[in-house]
Amino acid sequence: MTSTWHFDPTPGAANRLPETVLETVRSAQRAVVFGGAGMSAESGIATFRDAQSGALWARFDAEQLATPEAFLRDPERVWGWYEWRRMQVLQARPNVAHRAVVELAQRLPQLRVITQNVDDLHERAGSREVLHLHGSLHQARCFDCAAAHPLDALPDEPEGGRYLAPPRCLCCGGPVRPGVVWFGESLDPHVLDAAFAAAGACDLFLSVGTSGLVHPAAQLPDVARQQGATLLHVNPQRPQGVSGEDVCLLGPAGQILPLLLRQAWG
Numbered sequence: 001m002t003s004t005w006h007f008d009p010t011p012g013a014a015n016r017l018p019e020t021v022l023e024t025v026r027s028a029q030r031a032v033v034f035g036g037a038g039m040s041a042e043s044g045i046a047t048f049r050d051a052q053s054g055a056l057w058a059r060f061d062a063e064q065l066a067t068p069e070a071f072l073r074d075p076e077r078v079w080g081w082y083e084w085r086r087m088q089v090l091q092a093r094p095n096v097a098h099r100a101v102v103e104l105a106q107r108l109p110q111l112r113v114i115t116q117n118v119d120d121l122h123e124r125a126g127s128r129e130v131l132h133l134h135g136s137l138h139q140a141r142c143f144d145c146a147a148a149h150p151l152d153a154l155p156d157e158p159e160g161g162r163y164l165a166p167p168r169c170l171c172c173g174g175p176v177r178p179g180v181v182w183f184g185e186s187l188d189p190h191v192l193d194a195a196f197a198a199a200g201a202c203d204l205f206l207s208v209g210t211s212g213l214v215h216p217a218a219q220l221p222d223v224a225r226q227q228g229a230t231l232l233h234v235n236p237q238r239p240q241g242v243s244g245e246d247v248c249l250l251g252p253a254g255q256i257l258p259l260l261l262r263q264a265w266g
């Protein structure tokens, strides 16, 4: 039977987490943090399914833009969207949740961080060896020959970004694309294998800020649960795929992760 705990935003609220949760976190030997766009929400980065407010792309569904077909059909719109997102990330800072993951790794040395995000905020907070299932905004490569392409520092963008012609590959002249995994594209098999191995060996699987909709990433919680791990889900809303003895900690990651650390280790 899954259980649910609600964060109380009332100033001064005790927000005492269940002792079973604190003991599970304290005693974890092989923990995994599995993050989604909600991990970066409190850095001001729009989550993947929130409307891209105020942007040229507000009227487009992100999933329609995050495909190779969209890039081939309209490279300027897609490249402009990614450069706008990259600029947002460059201007953002890691938030309390990213820093809490760094502190958790100091408490739980075997901790593995697996992210669906394409920003570098975990790394800028101090996390090491982050597994990026869906690639990175901060890498680019040729659409045709896959040669890596250097990304320049962005000029200040007008509010909402603009369409931009993608650069041309320095090796073959092909169009440069973002270094992310688009819908319909396979994930890097090495990264995916490492993520499944970590989920298959963990005793604590801490899912933070993901709707649990995107595959194959969405299978990782099931892999962890099936081999006996305890699953905690940190999210203001109950995500997809919660089952069994999972515990939902409903609230923002920037509030709940520091609570976990403070109450588990004083």
Ligand code: BV8
Pocket: 035, 036, 037, 038, 039, 041, 042, 047, 048, 049, 050, 066, 116, 117, 118, 134, 180, 181, 182, 183, 184, 185, 186, 187, 208, 209, 210, 211, 212, 213, 214, 215, 216, 234, 235, 236, 237, 239, 251, 252, 253, 254
């Ligand atoms: C593939 C990079 C093989 C680009 C992304 C099986 C079943 C169903 C569908 C499929 C399936 N297998 C494959 C598919 C198709 C597809 C898929 O999963 N479709 C779904 C959506 C229906 N998958 C693929 O295509 C994958 N490839 O399977 O290859 C293959 C090969 C050839 C042909 C066919 C198959 C590739 C998937 C990768 C797509 N790329 N990103 C980019 O970023 O532009 S995914 C994208 O979604 C982002 O990376 C994002 O991280 C990710 C997941 O979303 P979330 O992170 O969960 O974000 P979301 O906005 O949804 O939710 C945010 C959550 O945060 C919410 O729950 C919210 O409540 C919470 N939140 C908000 N604020 C806070 C918070 N939480 C905590 N604190 C807060 N403050």
Ligand code: ZN
Pocket: 142, 143, 144, 145, 146, 147, 169, 170, 171, 172, 173, 174
């Ligand atoms: Zn090329």
